[in-house]
Amino acid sequence: MLTVKDHNDQAAAAYAAVSGRYWIEALRDGRHILIRPLAEKDREREYAFIKRLSPESRHMRFLAQVSEPSTVMLDQLMDTDNKQRTAFIALVHDNGQLIEIGISRYAATGDHQCECAVTVADEWQHLGLGTLLMEHLIKAARHNGFRQMYSVDASSNAAMRDLAKALGFETHNDPEDSRQVIHRLGL
Numbered sequence: 001m002l003t004v005k006d007h008n009d010q011a012a013a014a015y016a017a018v019s020g021r022y023w024i025e026a027l028r029d030g031r032h033i034l035i036r037p038l039a040e041k042d043r044e045r046e047y048a049f050i051k052r053l054s055p056e057s058r059h060m061r062f063l064a065q066v067s068e069p070s071t072v073m074l075d076q077l078m079d080t081d082n083k084q085r086t087a088f089i090a091l092v093h094d095n096g097q098l099i100e101i102g103i104s105r106y107a108a109t110g111d112h113q114c115e116c117a118v119t120v121a122d123e124w125q126h127l128g129l130g131t132l133l134m135e136h137l138i139k140a141a142r143h144n145g146f147r148q149m150y151s152v153d154a155s156s157n158a159a160m161r162d163l164a165k166a167l168g169f170e171t172h173n174d175p176e177d178s179r180q181v182i183h184r185l186g187l
Contacts, residue, residue, distance in 0.1 A: 004029065004030040004031055007031050007032075007093070008030070008031065008032045010093055011031075011032055011034075011092070011093035012032075014093040014096075014098060015032070015034045015093065018034060018036065018098075020036060020037070020039075021036060021037060022034055022035065022036035023035045023036070023136070025132045027124075027127040027128050027129060027132075028126075028127045028128045029127055031092070031127075033090050033091065033092050033101065033129065033132075034090070034091045034092075034098070035088050035089070035090050035091075035132060035133065035136055036088065036089060036091070037080070037082060037086070037087065037088060037089075038078070038080055038087035038088065038089045038103065038105070040078060042078070042089055042100065043074060043078055045089070045091075045098075045099070045100040046074065046077055046078065046089075046100065046103070047074060048099075048100070049100040049101075049103070049119075049121065052121060052122075053119070053121065053122065054122045057119065057121075057122055061117065061119045077105075080105075082140075083144050084107065084108040084144075085105070085106070085107045085108065086105065086106055086137065086140050086141070086144070087103060087104065087105035087106075088103065088104050088105075088133055088136045088137060088140075089102070089103050090102035090103065090120075090124075090129055090132070090133055092124075100121075101120065101121045101124045101129065102118070102119060102120040102121060102124060102129045102130065102133050103118070103119055103133065104116065104117070104118040104119075104130075104133035104134055104136065104137040105117055105118075105137070106137055106140075106141055106146075106149060108146070112145065112146055112147040112148065113146065113147065113148045113149075113150070114141055114146045114148075114149050114150075115149075115150055115151065115152070116134070116137055116141075116149050116150070116151050117151060118130050118133050118134050118137070118151075118160075118163070120133070125159065126159075130159070130163050131163065131166065131167070134163065134167055135167075137149075138167070138185070138187065141187055142187045146187050147186065147187050148184060148185065148186055148187060149169075149184070149185045149187055150182055150183060150184045150185070151164065151169070151182070151183045152174065152180055152181075152182055153180065153181055153182075153183065154179060154180060154181075155173070155174075155178070155179055155180055155181045156179075160183070161181070161183075164183035164185075167185065168185055169183035169184060169185045170183070170184050170185070171183050171184075172184070
């Protein structure tokens with residue numbers, strides 16, 4: 001098992017080789033991860049990430065049972081323009097490769113409103129990664145002129161409820177589905 005220092009030392013070279021806009025962030029346990037905008041080259045990473053999620057995590061993300069991401073689903077997830085549809089991917093160095101461990105995204109649903117989602121790999125939860133991803137997403141939404149961000153989640157999703165509260169979202173029951181809640185944040 002690598003120490004945090006060993007992990008960060010090994011990751012430094014891999015992260016330095018990344019081109020474009022990115023951020024190196026420290027998780028609560030001290031390990032460094034890389035966050036950057038999602039790119040078309042991440043399609044296989046996104047597919048593998050979804051496949052590695054536990055059935056419960058996939059259900060919380062998609063509000064449905066998803067075992068195999070379809071081509072149509074991947075097309076929709078990869079469709080970003082960094083204004084109306086934005087996504088940030090979190091990567092970690094693992095045995096010489098950059099592996100996706102989390103993603104946040106929003107999509108415009110009106111002139112000044114967007115729906116958001118965040119997903120963190122099961123083994124990387126409770127380390128502050130969801131907060132980091134959402135902070136980048138919120139900043140981008142503000143920059144792109146959105147005034148409100150919301151998320152529709154299962155009412156049983158305690159992790160999302162806690163994250164939404166910590167980020168200042170207000171939570172209300174979904175009037176159309178008692179099994180869901182809506183988290184809203186004024187931007």
